[in-house]
C-alpha cells in the first residue's frame with residue numbers, strides 16, 4: 541500500500557477543505573460508493589455526538605477495508621467533540637488518526653499525515 545486512499549464525508553464543507561489540503565488520492569462518500577482497497581476515513585460529528593447517516597451507510601458496505609478514522613467537530617460541544625471518531629473506532633476496531641476543529645489547522649494536517657504514514661509503513665512491511 542504505497543498510495544493510501546482517503547474517503548471523506550462532508551455536509552457544510554469543512555471536511556472538504558481539510559481533505560483538499562491532503563496530498564493523497566481522495567474520494568467523497570456517495571450513496572453507491574464501493575471501495576475495494578484499504579482506505580482512511582475522514583468524517584464529521586453531527587446531532588449530539590453522532591456519526592452522520594451517510595457515513596454510517598457507507599461503512600455498513602465498506603467497513604472491511606477501513607484502516608483508520610478522523611473526525612471534524614467543534615470544541616463548543618465539550619465531551620462530544622469529534623465523538624464520531626470514537627464511535628467508529630470502537631465499532632470497527634480501527635485507530636483514530638486525529639480529531640480536528642472545523643476545517644483543521646496546518647498542525648492537524650501534519651498530525652493526520654504522520655499517523656497515516658505510520659500505518660502505511662507498517663502495512664507495507666507486513667504485506
Ligand SMILES: Cc1cc2nc3c(=O)[nH]c(=O)nc-3n(C[C@H](O)[C@H](O)[C@H](O)COP(=O)(O)O)c2cc1C
Nearest residue numbers: 550551552553554555584585587589613614621622
Ligand atoms: C447540527 C449539528 C450538530 C453538531 N454536533 C456536533 C457534535 O456533537 N460534536 C462536535 O464535535 N461537533 C458537532 N458539530 C460540528 C460539526 O461537526 C463541524 O461543524 C464540522 O466541521 C462539520 O463538517 P462539514 O462542514 O464537513 O460538514 C455539529 C454541527 C451541527 C450543524
